[in-house]
Amino acid sequence: KASNAPAIKLAPIITCLANDARFSVEVVLTGQHREMVAEIIGPLGIRPSTDLSIMRPGQSLTDILVAVLGRLDQTYQQTSPDVVLVQGDTSTAFAAALAAFHRRIAVAHVEAGLRSFDRWNPFPEEANRRMISALAELHFAPTAQAARQLRAEGASAESLFITGNTVI
Numbered sequence: 714k715a716s717n718a719p720a721i722k723l724a725p726i727i728t729c730l731a732n733d734a735r736f737s738v739e740v741v742l743t744g745q746h747r748e749m750v751a752e753i754i755g756p757l758g759i760r761p762s763t764d765l766s767i768m769r770p771g772q773s774l775t776d777i778l779v780a781v782l783g784r785l786d787q788t789y790q791q792t793s794p795d796v797v798l799v800q801g802d803t804s805t806a807f808a809a810a811l812a813a814f815h816r817r818i819a820v821a822h823v824e825a826g827l828r829s830f831d832r833w834n835p836f837p838e839e840a841n842r843r844m845i846s847a848l849a850e851l852h853f854a855p856t857a858q859a860a861r862q863l864r865a866e867g868a869s870a871e872s873l874f875i876t877g878n879t880v881i
Contacts, residue, residue: 826859
């Protein structure tokens, strides 16, 4: 199912950080749902720094994961970010977090701590959520319940921030 939710949810954060002189922001797109993402970020003046263009006909989730891991590893090597910000629970968000972790780059997770407590539903999102949480140094939880769940899983209080819905 196609979604532009990550673009909608990250656009306000990207805009805020890009307008703050303390930050240098690099926006990386995977190439998934290209037209839908362009509809969101284009009018806001957000210009991707990198487009991984990983999409191919008939790809499996594993194919996508491997493609994103490889391309992001190269991107991180070239750009040396201090922090990688990932949103949500997609396989590409997990790949971005894992590639950053492998390079010892801090991972910040937007929409952290959401749980269904059934690793098969939604699939593969529930597993991705848990794996990203294990890799993240900063957890931006949308609700107090999500923050409590992360604490129960061992996240430190100092790493947790209750942000609410980033679109609002």
